[in-house]
Structure formats: structure tokens, C-alpha cells
Amino acid sequence: MNNTKTLPRIVFFGTPEFARYCLAYLVEKGFEIAAVVTAPDRKAGRGKKMTSSPVKTYSIEKGIPVLQPENLKDNRFISDLKTLAPDLQVVVAFRMLPKLVWEIPALGTLNLHASLLPNYRGAAPINWAIIEGEKETGVTTFLINEQIDTGALLLQERIPLLETHNAQGLHDALLQIGAPLLAKTLINLSEGSLIPRPQHPQGNEKEAPKLTPENTKIDLNQPLNLMVSKIRGLDPNPGAWLSFKEGEETVRMKVFQAEAVY
Incomplete structure (x- = not known):
């Protein structure tokens, strides 16, 4: 990546390993991460020990500010986001954002989704692509709107879905193409060289429910x-x-x- 370019200031939303990998990729490429928003610590395991998300653990190691709101509509949280003044917000494997959150940045809030939208909208696209016997899958970046996974498309990248892929193997393969695609999308959006295009479902798309x-x-x-x-x-x-x-x-x-x- 050409480091002479002015990279956008970002607030990153994410929780699991898929999100942590993407966040780490952006940090390594020189993106300015103003803060991360991740799930509150939860009790996990047999000992019910309080556990932080992979995104939080990584962010603390890198000195990135961490926000963990229980309520995404909380006035203080909204105020904190506005004070951070991000150019863009990025969502990777996080819960649905209310409008008053995703409309904050002037350039919008984008999501990285692990399917070729409009197919496999929903919570478990990696699993359902394998379950349904697809021969090809991929990742999509799109702008968030009021509904789940229906916003304007930005970029997509495809890979073959192999008969040897299980859910973990496909997860890892999609990470390898998803993080670079996310970085490319952020650069193109901030430069104004990327035109969002509406999704045009044909009515026979497959879903990816929880x-x-x-x-x-x-x-x-x-x-x-x-x-x-x-x-x-x-x-x-x-x-x-x-x-x-x-x-x-x-x-x-x-x-x-x-x-x-x-």
C-alpha cells in the first residue's frame, strides 16, 4: 500500500477472531484506528471467568481505545463516537447497529460480510454456504442501512468452496481475502473512486439464519x-x-x- 496516501480515520466495530484479524491487518497497513467498539466482557468456560473478546485483547496490546457499550443507543456512547470524529466506521462480525450510530461518519459505515451478497444474508453465512453445497463463495463489503445485509454493495472477491472445506477451514480462507478487500474498500471510498451499487435480489437468494x-x-x-x-x-x-x-x-x-x- 502506498503510505503517501491519506488514510481515513476509523472506528472499528467487531468481537470475534474474524474481526480481530481484520483489525490487525488494518493496523499493520497504517490505518488510523481512533477506537474499537466490542462486546462487553462475559463469563466463559467451566470456571465462568470474565473473558475479553479477541478484538479487545488485541486493542489493549496496541494501545487502541476500547468502548464496550451494553446499549448502542446510550447517550454517552453516541457522544463518545461523535467526539472521535471518524471518517468511516467499519463493522466486522458485530451486532446490528442503530441508525444513530451508523449515520455518524460523513463517508458512511461499511460492513465486511462473509458471503457473496445478496446471497446468504444473516448471522451464519460461512456455515450455510457449505451446508447448501455451494461451489463458490466469497466476501462482500457494503454500506450499512436500516435492514440486515441489504445495503449498497462496494466490492466483492470470490474463492472456490472446496469439498475439503469445513466451517473453520472456510473461515480461515475468507480471512485471507477479506482483510485485504476491506483495506482496498476503505482506500477507494475515502478517495471517492468507489461508487456504491444497490443490491438487486432476484427472489431466489439463500439465507444464513442463526x-x-x-x-x-x-x-x-x-x-x-x-x-x-x-x-x-x-x-x-x-x-x-x-x-x-x-x-x-x-x-x-x-x-x-x-x-x-x-
Whole structure:
């Protein structure tokens, strides 16, 4: 990247490892991160120890200010964001933002989404692309609006979805193209060389809803290839599962790897 360019001032919203990787990439490329917004610390693990998000842990190491609002409409939080005066806000794997948050920067708030929008809008695009047997997937940057994953498209990058990909493997592959695409989008937007284009759904797009016990259960009536795709798409987390009777008891079992044998 040409460091003679004036890079935009950014507030970064994100929580998990996917977001941490993207944040670290932007920092390494010289972007000015005014602050990060991440989930409040939560109790986790068997010991219920208070745990910080990967984004918070990284930000503290780098001396980046951290905001952890419980309520995104909190007046003090909104005031803090406005005081930071970002040129752009970036969202990677974070909850839905209210309008009074995403409308703060003059250049807008953009999101990096792990699918080729308008396909796989929703909370679990990586998992559902595998479950549905896609041969190709990718990442999209777009401007946030009032609805989930429906804003104007900015840039996309595609990769083949391999039969060897499980959810973790695809997650890692998308990181490798997502972080550079995010940086490119930020540069192009700040330079005014990128024209957002509306999404034009055709009505047959697939969704990526939140994973639940109901939609992660293996349907033994499905063809073998679909069962294998579901298992791959949910490996390692949360894991596909099935249940069976053993005597008087119902046994629930998680399945992480499978191969269709005809």
C-alpha cells in the first residue's frame, strides 16, 4: 500500500477472531484506528471467568481505545463516537447497529460480510454456504442501512468452496481475502473512486439464519451428500447432531466428520 496516501480515520466495530484479524491487518497497513467498539466482557468456560473478546485483547496490546457499550443507543456512547470524529466506521462480525450510530461518519459505515451478497444474508453465512453445497463463495463489503445485509454493495472477491472445506477451514480462507478487500474498500471510498451499487435480489437468494438446535440436527432422510455437507458446515462449531434410542434412553451425538459411501 502506498503510505503517501491519506488514510481515513476509523472506528472499528467487531468481537470475534474474524474481526480481530481484520483489525490487525488494518493496523499493520497504517490505518488510523481512533477506537474499537466490542462486546462487553462475559463469563466463559467451566470456571465462568470474565473473558475479553479477541478484538479487545488485541486493542489493549496496541494501545487502541476500547468502548464496550451494553446499549448502542446510550447517550454517552453516541457522544463518545461523535467526539472521535471518524471518517468511516467499519463493522466486522458485530451486532446490528442503530441508525444513530451508523449515520455518524460523513463517508458512511461499511460492513465486511462473509458471503457473496445478496446471497446468504444473516448471522451464519460461512456455515450455510457449505451446508447448501455451494461451489463458490466469497466476501462482500457494503454500506450499512436500516435492514440486515441489504445495503449498497462496494466490492466483492470470490474463492472456490472446496469439498475439503469445513466451517473453520472456510473461515480461515475468507480471512485471507477479506482483510485485504476491506483495506482496498476503505482506500477507494475515502478517495471517492468507489461508487456504491444497490443490491438487486432476484427472489431466489439463500439465507444464513442463526444456527439453532433445530437447524443443526442431521436429517437422516436426506441424501447422503446433503448430510455430509451439513456435517462439514457445522464442524467444529456448533457441530451437527443426531439422536437415537438406546434401550429406554435417547442418546444425542455430535458428528464432526463424515464421508458419503455409495
